Amino acid sequence: MSDTFTCANCGGTFGKGRPDEEAAAEARAIFSPAELAAESVVCDLCFQLFMPALPRLRAEIDQEAAASGLSTDERLRREARA
Ligand SMILES: [Zn+2]
Numbered sequence: 897m898s899d900t901f902t903c904a905n906c907g908g909t910f911g912k913g914r915p916d917e918e919a920a921a922e923a924r925a926i927f928s929p930a931e932l933a934a935e936s937v938v939c940d941l942c943f944q945l946f947m948p949a950l951p952r953l954r955a956e957i958d959q960e961a962a963a964s965g966l967s968t969d970e971r972l973r974r975e976a977r978a
Pocket residue numbers: 903904905906907908938939940941942943
């Protein structure tokens with residue numbers, strides 16, 4: 897397993913600062929299972945920038961889902977496959 901990852905947001909390559917399992921546990925505490933499936937790996941800085949926007953992003957996804965007649969979870973699953 898690589899000890900670096902590429903941030904999906906800024907495209908930077910970073911060393912993993914902590915065990916994957918710890919990061920995964922933290923992610924499970926924040927995101928729903930469907931959101932986790934759609935999640936991309938981002939660096940800590942992008943994550944911190946992203947977190948304040950999370951309620952707005954969730955509201956946007958809810959609106960898109962409602963507009964397309966899908967549940968929010970189904971919408972996220974489709975995005976994860978895209
Ligand atoms: Zn980043």
